[in-house]
Amino acid sequence: MLTIHCPCCGVTAEETEFHAHGEAHLKRFGPGSSEDEFEGYLFMRKNPKGVHFERWRHQYGCGKWFHVARCTMTLEVFGSYSAQTTEPPQEIMDIIHDRRPDTAAGPAR
Amino acid sequence: MSDPVSALKNIFDDTGLVRVSEIGPIGMVTLRGDLSDKVLGKAAVAAGGVNLPEQGQCNTEGSQGIAWMSSDELLIMCPYADVHARLADLQEKLAGSHALAVNVSDARAVFDITGDHLREVIAKLAPVDMHPDQFNGTMFRRTRFAQVPAAFWMPDGRSARIVCFRSVAQYMFDLLKDAAMPGSEVRHYA
Numbered sequence: 001m002l003t004i005h006c007p008c009c010g011v012t013a014e015e016t017e018f019h020a021h022g023e024a025h026l027k028r029f030g031p032g033s034s035e036d037e038f039e040g041y042l043f044m045r046k047n048p049k050g051v052h053f054e055r056w057r058h059q060y061g062c063g064k065w066f067h068v069a070r071c072t073m074t075l076e077v078f079g080s081y082s083a084q085t086t087e088p089p090q091e092i093m094d095i096i097h098d099r100r101p102d103t104a105a106g107p108a109r
Numbered sequence: 110m111s112d113p114v115s116a117l118k119n120i121f122d123d124t125g126l127v128r129v130s131e132i133g134p135i136g137m138v139t140l141r142g143d144l145s146d147k148v149l150g151k152a153a154v155a156a157g158g159v160n161l162p163e164q165g166q167c168n169t170e171g172s173q174g175i176a177w178m179s180s181d182e183l184l185i186m187c188p189y190a191d192v193h194a195r196l197a198d199l200q201e202k203l204a205g206s207h208a209l210a211v212n213v214s215d216a217r218a219v220f221d222i223t224g225d226h227l228r229e230v231i232a233k234l235a236p237v238d239m240h241p242d243q244f245n246g247t248m249f250r251r252t253r254f255a256q257v258p259a260a261f262w263m264p265d266g267r268s269a270r271i272v273c274f275r276s277v278a279q280y281m282f283d284l285l286k287d288a289a290m291p292g293s294e295v296r297h298y299a
Contacts, residue, residue, distance in 0.1 A: 008179065008180055009164065009165060009179060009180065009251075010164055010165055011165065011250070013236050013237065013252070014236045016236055016253070017236050017252055017253060060251065060252055060253040060258045061179075061251045061252060062178070062179030062180065062182075062251065063179055064179060064180065
């Protein structure tokens with residue numbers, strides 16, 4: 001069971017109050033992009049064993065979207081942050097580097 | 110004109126650990142917009158009759174009040190008979206603002222639960238830390254009760270008020286009654 005903090009309403013609750021919506025920080029490829037880029041945007045996901053950045057929604061609470069950094073193997077949650085960003089904030093990256101020194105994980109492809 | 114009726118016609122049950130009663134109908138207006146906007150804030154205070162609540166809180170006074178629903182949403186409560194007048198006034202004040210105010214009174218059901226085991230009855234159903242140090246005062250929490258969305262607050266130490274959708278009112282009543290079944294005391298917070 002994950003314990004997640006919603007940065008929008010300040011509530012910390014277990015995961016059943018929230019809903020996960022897949023990988024965060026995807027770069028959109030729309031009209032004018034190549035077929036390969038469009039396929040990658042639509043279907044290709046990282047599915048890592050370890051640090052993962054995800055979109056979550058506070059389904060039964062304030063209804064807002066935000067991002068969560070967590071480990072898919074140990075289920076450790078590193079932190080949550082605003083969805084109005086293109087990359088994780090430095091404090092989240094610092095926590096991850098501190099907890100997983102050998103991982104160079106970032107959302108960039 | 111037909112009389113307004115609440116979802117379960119004010120049904121109650123006092124055979125369990127807590128007294129569960131459906132109350133209402135209660136006037137409710139959903140107000141969405143920029144909560145930091147002064148015009149919107151003033152209009153909400155006029156409609157709700159209390160000060161604006163902080164994040165995650167609600168201010169209530171008798172049958173009226175304002176609850177913080179999310180960073181761009183407030184719930185304004187008032188007597189059912191007043192809701193049309195208050196909504197019209199609110200909409201007039203917000204005519205020039207980017208905001209939305211809707212009467213949702215008939216879309217909701219409200220329950221009151223009273224009794225010593227109130228905290229554990231809620232804790233059985235919702236993923237909320239009900240310890241008196243964690244949930245207290247004017248806190249207002251939107252969460253789920255078993256399978257349905259709901260919000261609740263505690264007007265005083267011995268009672269809680271739960272708001273849910275009208276369509277799940279019977280489910281909510283059965284749920285609360287079950288969680289308060291005699292002999293099912295957990296005494297976790299005792």
